[in-house]
Amino acid sequence: MSLRRQEPSNRVTLLNAAARLIAMGGPQSLSARSLAAATGMSPMAVYTNFGSMNGIVREIARDGFKRLERLLMLAGQTDDPVADMAVLGRIYRYNAMTNGHAFEVMFGSSNLAGFALTEEDRQHGRYTLSMVVECAQRCVAASRFTPDDPVLIAHHMWIGVHGTTMLELGRYLVPPYDGNGFLEQQLTSLMVGAGDERDRAKASVAASHGRFISNFGPAM
Amino acid sequence: MSLRRQEPSNRVTLLNAAARLIAMGGPQSLSARSLAAATGMSPMAVYTNFGSMNGIVREIARDGFKRLERLLMLAGQTDDPVADMAVLGRIYRYNAMTNGHAFEVMFGSSNLAGFALTEEDRQHGRYTLSMVVECAQRCVAASRFTPDDPVLIAHHMWIGVHGTTMLELGRYLVPPYDGNGFLEQQLTSLMVGAGDERDRAKASVAASHGRFISNFGPAM
DNA sequence: AGGATGGCATAACACCGTTACCCCACGGAA
DNA sequence: TTCCGTGGGGTAACGGTGTTATGCCATCCT
Numbered sequence: 001m002s003l004r005r006q007e008p009s010n011r012v013t014l015l016n017a018a019a020r021l022i023a024m025g026g027p028q029s030l031s032a033r034s035l036a037a038a039t040g041m042s043p044m045a046v047y048t049n050f051g052s053m054n055g056i057v058r059e060i061a062r063d064g065f066k067r068l069e070r071l072l073m074l075a076g077q078t079d080d081p082v083a084d085m086a087v088l089g090r091i092y093r094y095n096a097m098t099n100g101h102a103f104e105v106m107f108g109s110s111n112l113a114g115f116a117l118t119e120e121d122r123q124h125g126r127y128t129l130s131m132v133v134e135c136a137q138r139c140v141a142a143s144r145f146t147p148d149d150p151v152l153i154a155h156h157m158w159i160g161v162h163g164t165t166m167l168e169l170g171r172y173l174v175p176p177y178d179g180n181g182f183l184e185q186q187l188t189s190l191m192v193g194a195g196d197e198r199d200r201a202k203a204s205v206a207a208s209h210g211r212f213i214s215n216f217g218p219a220m
Numbered sequence: 221m222s223l224r225r226q227e228p229s230n231r232v233t234l235l236n237a238a239a240r241l242i243a244m245g246g247p248q249s250l251s252a253r254s255l256a257a258a259t260g261m262s263p264m265a266v267y268t269n270f271g272s273m274n275g276i277v278r279e280i281a282r283d284g285f286k287r288l289e290r291l292l293m294l295a296g297q298t299d300d301p302v303a304d305m306a307v308l309g310r311i312y313r314y315n316a317m318t319n320g321h322a323f324e325v326m327f328g329s330s331n332l333a334g335f336a337l338t339e340e341d342r343q344h345g346r347y348t349l350s351m352v353v354e355c356a357q358r359c360v361a362a363s364r365f366t367p368d369d370p371v372l373i374a375h376h377m378w379i380g381v382h383g384t385t386m387l388e389l390g391r392y393l394v395p396p397y398d399g400n401g402f403l404e405q406q407l408t409s410l411m412v413g414a415g416d417e418r419d420r421a422k423a424s425v426a427a428s429h430g431r432f433i434s435n436f437g438p439a440m
Numbered sequence: 441a442g443g444a445t446g447g448c449a450t451a452a453c454a455c456c457g458t459t460a461c462c463c464c465a466c467g468g469a470a
Numbered sequence: 471t472t473c474c475g476t477g478g479g480g481t482a483a484c485g486g487t488g489t490t491a492t493g494c495c496a497t498c499c500t
Contacts, residue, residue: 010478031457032456032458041479042479042480042481043457044458044459044480044481045478045479045480047457047459048477048478053456107390122390122391126392126394152397156406156409158387159383159387159406160380160383162383162386162387163380163382164379164383166327166386167382170327170342172346173375177371177372177375182375185372185376186376188413189413190413192412192413193409251487251488252488252489253487253488261449262449263449263489264448264449265447265448265449267490268446268448269447272488273489274488
C-alpha cells in the first residue's frame, strides 16, 4: 500500500465537479456527460456512485443544507434574541446570494427538470429551521414576542426571509427596491408582526447589521 | 368563404393543449412531441407559432398572470381596506393551489429546465402587484398602516403570501402546520407588521375569511 | 390563371438520462 | 503463486429531448 495521501474517491470527485458545474453555469449545465468530461470518467460513473442524476442532485441539495446550517450556527446567542433572529435572517440571505444556483436546486420547484427532492431531503431542510425555533423561544422568553408556538413563529421568519430571497433570485425585485435594503425593512416588520415593539425591533435589527458585518464582511 | 364559425387557430389549439398537459402531468410532461401528439400536428408547429419551446412556456406564464389579475380584481374595495388586503392574499393562495403547475412555471426558478422568463415577462408579474399597491394606499389613508411607500408595503404583503405559497407547493409545510391555517396567522402578522393594531388586524382578517368564502366557495 | 408567400410535415442532428454488456483490476482463497 | 469471483467503470446503444434544413402544398394576391 502506498504511503501517499490517497486521492479523493471518485464519488467525491464527481460531487465536487457537479458543484462547480452548477456554480458556473447553473443547474442546466449539469449533465451526466458534462460531468464525465469534467472528471475524465464516463457517464456510467454517475450511476455506480449515485444511482441516477437525480441522486447526485439530491446530494448537492443536502450539502447545501449542511452549508446553510453551518453558517447559521455562526449567528451566536446574545442577550438580545431579536437581534440574534435578525442575524439569522441576514445569514440566510447571504447564503442564498453567494450560492444562488445551489439555492435554486434546494428550493426551486425542482420538478421542472424532472429533478425531485424526496421527503427525506425536505426533512433536512426543515431541520435547519430548528435553530430559528430555538431563537424564537428565547424571543418569547424575553417577552419580546407574543407567546405563541415557537415553531409557528420560526416559520413566519423563515417564510418572510425566504420569500424575499426567492423573489430577489428570480429578479422580481427591481430598483429602487433591491433585496439588500428590502431585507432591512422586512426584518423589522417580521419582528413587529411577531409581537415586538416597533422601536425596540428597529434597534435590534440595526444592531444585528453590525454583528453580521463583523462576521461576513461589508461585501453584502 | 364558409359561414361556419371558424375553428380556433393552431396557435390557440397549441396553447390550450400546453395548458392541459401542464395541468395534468406538470411542466415536465410538456414537450414539442407531446404537444404534437395531443394536437395532431407536428413539432414544427410550435416553432412557427412560438419560436421555441421557451416561447410557448412564456405564453403560459403570461396567461397565468392574466388569470391571477382577473381573480384579484374580484376582491373588491370596501371601507375596511385591511380586510380587502387579506382577501387579496387569500385569492393569491387560491390561485396557486388551483393552478399549482402553472404557478410553478410562473415563479419556479425556471432555468432549471432551461426555461427562462424575459424581463418583459417579469414586468407582467410586477404589474399584477399594482392592485396590492392601491390597496396599501387605502390602508395608509385609513390610518391602519404606518405611512410608508405603498409599493414597499405591497412588496411585504406579496412576499409574505408568496413565501407561504411556495413553501406549501414545495411540500415544506408539514402537519400540524398546513398552509391553510398558516395563511390565517400569516395575514394577521403581515398587517401588524405593516402597522395595524393587533386586535383590529385580527378582526379584519377574520372578516375577510367570510368575504372570500362567499366568492370562492368553502372548498379552500 | 398564375405566381408568390407562408405555414406545416418530414427527417435529420446533437444532446439528454439511462442501461445492457463487457472488460479488467483488484481481493481473498487455495 | 495462482486462480477465481466480485465489482467498478468504459463502450455503445435506446428512446427521449429541443431544434432546424428541406420541401410540399394550400392560400391569397395580382
